[in-house]
Amino acid sequence: MNSFGEPLRLLGWITGADAEQLDQLARERVADFAPREDIVSEGDPPQFMHAVLRGWLCHYKALPNGRRQITGFSLPGDICDERVFLIRQMDHSIAAVTNATVGLIDRHRLQDLMGRRPRLQQAMARQSYLRLSMQREWLVSVGQRGAIERLAHLLCELHLRLEAVGQAEPDSCEMPLTQSEIAEATGLSTVHVNRTLQELRAANLIVLRDRTLQIPDLRALREAAMFDPSYLRCGDKDVPGNG
Amino acid sequence: MNSFGEPLRLLGWITGADAEQLDQLARERVADFAPREDIVSEGDPPQFMHAVLRGWLCHYKALPNGRRQITGFSLPGDICDERVFLIRQMDHSIAAVTNATVGLIDRHRLQDLMGRRPRLQQAMARQSYLRLSMQREWLVSVGQRGAIERLAHLLCELHLRLEAVGQAEPDSCEMPLTQSEIAEATGLSTVHVNRTLQELRAANLIVLRDRTLQIPDLRALREAAMFDPSYLRCGDKDVPGNG
DNA sequence: CGAAATGTTGAAGTTAGTCAATTACAGTGG
DNA sequence: CCACTGTAATTGACTAACTTCAACATTTCG
Known part of the structure; x- marks a missing residue:
C-alpha cells in the first residue's frame, strides 16, 4: 500500500x-x-x-x-x-x-x-x-487549541504532507496511527482522542476506517482546525514537493 | 540593570x-x-x-x-x-x-x-x-507536564540560559516576564499561572519579587520541573557559553 | 483458535479555564 | 506631594475540558 x-x-x-x-x-x-x-x-x-x-x-x-x-x-x-x-x-x-x-x-x-x-x-x-x-x-496547537481543533489540525498537516510527496489523494490518505499514538502526539488522553474523533465523524469532517482517512470537505476540516498551511511552505508560495 | x-x-x-x-x-x-x-x-x-x-x-x-x-x-x-x-x-x-x-x-x-x-x-x-x-x-512541557512542572521548567530554562551568558547568579536571575506572558508561553490561563506561582512559593522552590527570581534550592526546583538541561547543550558536555 | 493490541463506553474525579471583582503598583501630570 | 491613570497581581465562585479507572467489544495476527 x-x-x-x-x-x-x-x-x-x-x-x-x-x-x-x-x-x-x-x-x-x-x-x-x-x-x-x-x-x-x-x-x-x-x-x-x-x-x-x-x-x-x-x-x-x-x-x-x-x-x-x-x-x-x-x-x-x-x-x-x-x-x-x-x-x-x-x-x-x-x-x-x-x-x-x-x-x-x-x-x-x-x-x-x-x-x-x-x-x-x-x-x-x-x-x-x-x-x-x-x-x-505543534506547540501552538497543544498550547492554544482545543481537542477538536488539535486533532483536525494534525490530520490536515499529515494529509498535506503526504499529498506533497504523492502519497495522498486530494480527499484522502493513509492513516496508520493508533489512537494512542495520536494521543501522545497531541498531549491528550487516548480516551479523549477516541471521543473527539467521534465528534469529528459526527460532524462529517472525517471518515476514518481501516487505517484510511477520508476528508469529505477539506475546506471545512481546515476551518475547524484553524489550519493555515503556510507554515509548511518554508516561506515559498508553493508547497514543498509540488515544484 | x-x-x-x-x-x-x-x-x-x-x-x-x-x-x-x-x-x-x-x-x-x-x-x-x-x-x-x-x-x-x-x-x-x-x-x-x-x-x-x-x-x-x-x-x-x-x-x-x-x-x-x-x-x-x-x-x-x-x-x-x-x-x-x-x-x-x-x-x-x-x-x-x-x-x-x-x-x-x-x-x-x-x-x-x-x-x-x-x-x-x-x-x-x-x-x-x-x-x-x-x-x-517546550512541546513536551505543554503536552505532558502539569502546571507546576511547566512553570518550574520554564524558570529553570531561563535561569540556565541567562547564566550561560553571564547574566545570572547561580541562585538568582532577572525575571521581567509578566504573569500574562508566562501564561502565553506555557499555554495556561493567567489566573492559573498566578495560583501555580503561589504554590511554588509556598513550597519554597522560588522567591519571585520585583522582577527578580531567586532559587533557594536549584536542585529541588529542577527535580520538581523534571528539568534535564541536556537539551540546551547541543550534544556537548558543556553548557553553551560556558566554554 | 487464542492472545494481544486497539477501540469504545460509562461514571467519577481533577485540573485548569472563565468571569468578575478587588488590590497593589508604577508612572504621569498637576 | 497627591490624585489619576493604566497595567499587573490577586482572590472567590463557578464551569468546562479533560483525565482516570475500569470494563467491555472489536480487530489483528501468530
Missing part, C-alpha cells in the same frame, strides 16, 4: 542531479524496522543520518514519569535528522510507526557530497527550517 | 576572530524597541537577521481567535532568526518583552562573512539546532 509506481524522491524541493545523488546515497545502505522499533534512541551517539524511504516514523521524548510526547512524524521523502553531525548525543528518539525502510547515510560521505553540491546544503537547511516550523506549530 | 561590565558576546560558543567579526557586524546597525513592540511581524518579508544585544524578546504566533502562543524567548547573545535568508515571509512574529537593543544584520553581508568564515556557518547551524531543541522541549 505504501509502494507507488513512481520512485520516491527525497526532499521534494530539490531536483535534477542533486536529487539523484542524494537518492543514490540514501539507497546504498538501508534498514527495515518494525512498528514501535527504535531507529535511534535518546542518548545514542549518532552514526548516520536517516532518510525515510517507506513507512512512517515518529520522533519522541520520554519523561521520567513514564509518559512520552511524540514531537513529530517523518514521512516518506523526509530526512529525519539533518543536523546529526552537530551533536554527540541524540536528544530525542526516533521510532518506526509502521513497517518502514530507512536509508542510512554516512555523515562524512554526506558532508563530502554537500561540499561539492551547495544546493544540497541549502536543501538540508530548508528541511531543518521546516522541522522547526512544524515544531512551532 | 541589564548592562554588565564585560561586553556581551554573541553566540557564546564561538570565540576569537569569528566572534569579533560577528559582534562588529551586529553593532554596525542597531535599533531600540519598547516592551510589546513588534520587531518583525508574521507575514513580513525578512530584511535583516536580528541579534539580541540587550533585553529580552519573545517569539509568538497569533491565532484567528485572538489568542497567541509565545513559542520561545530570545535572550542577550542570541541570534533570533538565523535562517531568515531561506524564507520570503516570516511565519511568526518577534516582539520585545523588555526594553531591548537589537543588532540588525544585513543578510547579504552575513552570507559573505559566513563564506569566508566557515566556523560562523557552523555556529549558525548550531543556534538553529538549539532553537529546535528548545522548541521540542
